[in-house]
Amino acid sequence: MFRVNRLCPATLVVAFVAPLAALTFGRASLAHAEPADIAFTWNVPDECPSRAHVLERVGEIAGGHMAEASHVEVDAKIVQTNAYAMTITIRRGGEVETRRATSASCAALGDAAAIIVALALDPSRGAGEPAAQTPPSSSSPLPPGGDLEHGAPVQAPAPSMFPASSATSQRPPPAPSTRPSPASPVKPFGLRAGAVFDVGTLPAPVFGVEARFMAVFGPVQLGLGGELFAPVRETYSAATGAGARFQLFDLGAFGCFAPTRGPWRVGACAGADATWMTLEGIGVRVPSSSTLSWPTVRAGALAEYTLTHQAFLFARADAVFALADRRAVLTTSTGDQTLHEVPVLALRLALGLRANIF
Template structure:
């Protein structure tokens, strides 16, 4: 097991132990902490913050912090610390030769963000074991597992996405297209709207005459999903309600005509997300489409009318894209 793997396991175990403790009251600090092997852990940072403040914090909205302490060379360490307090977010990078000193610096910075009137870096450092928290006091911090994606995120965000999709059953042949979406990211919930269109298909249904039809389809709709985070991933069920439009135009026949038709479609499926960067994530979906009252396309060939195509009652669609999450 390498240092990063050992770290991940440690953080999850510590977090699980503290969650039951923290859920009893709102915590003024949510801390996500990653540290190289042999460096102070999240419990150390929280204890130092408690010692520095020495009293319940006064900041009304609480503080959310994330620290990544890693070894970058021989006897050289780097700390990236992000602190969010009262809708203001600050990220700083500190380098040093001692990871213990960097952890101490993180505790001081977090303490100042919680309560500038009480936190003082010049106070004499105490041994963590020397101060026992009062049993009746509300918890100062909630330790957050590495895979929990919520601490530094504002309650509501906007996600703008684009991507491509392939599907079968809605068109005469396997179809492909592109889509765009806009959604509210409400922590684990996603609620939004989408628009999509499929590339034109021109199947020939009467080779002897060269007669066929061109199909153009696009859809608009709304969707919702509930996501369960698992490390950098999130998985969950999703559903859409769409209105599908189709334009059909004949060719290879005398006096070809075009016609528009539309029908509602229910969509049930699963959604997967993968965080690629701080504000960028990949999104994939696998869906079952359930169209209602689909049309029958008939081609008027010379001397007869020929049945051409009717969309399937159950269709499949797979999509993949990317989203930018704001702010």
């Protein structure tokens, strides 16, 4: 049985770049070298480091080897679910090598990619060099930009087109970056709260609030909670002031499928609720109150925008369907008078915040 624990940043970096840290080579200066013969494809989300930035880091690390390198093709792709996942494939001559890693920080993956590409550009790394590798150590240098978290398996480097350099290399590691450490991994459970606006269920449009417990697993969101609306008063006799006070609340569950597109999540939702409407007579000879209840289902659209690593702004629009015929009736000496009939279809809009807290 395998168990994945959260490791300290240095140990996580060693797990991914230990074969690379031993290969890291210094340079006499940080002056830019002539462009290398490199075809570099960088397919990443908008918030990740740019292609130009990664190539600049490659130049800083590789130094003079940029001008000496043979033709290298690099295809790197980063996708985001709960964390960032990178796949980088390097082709040199007839050799092909693929590496994978995940991290909560896309910047950390960009720096790891720069190290891998810089190693591929060193023509002196050949089969004739010693294959011994420097043993992993908790003091191994971190790649600038933060730690890499243990996630997708990292392919073993041997046999590799980038064999390790001798452990006696005196070249210094690259200068550390000043970027802040990445945030902690996305927590799957949290709360969602916001304002909600209903048109159709009550005699007049009304505002309310919603609160829900959330569970998020990649593009899938599950929620459990309810909505409470402000009271609505309707007068049915101007002469006597007779009328009724209505209030609506519901409890239910829903699910959404909203894939990530850069900082956005956009998708569809569906759910089911138990709905209650309380009525209280006002201005009548014998005031009384009662409660109506019925089941409802809803279907709609969801859009979320990422504010921080754990906080999101959401907007939702739902069509709400009442599954039973419900009407409020006032009994008078002259007969029954219908005060309100719940329609089959109503519109509900919501705007608020979702926060992952545990």
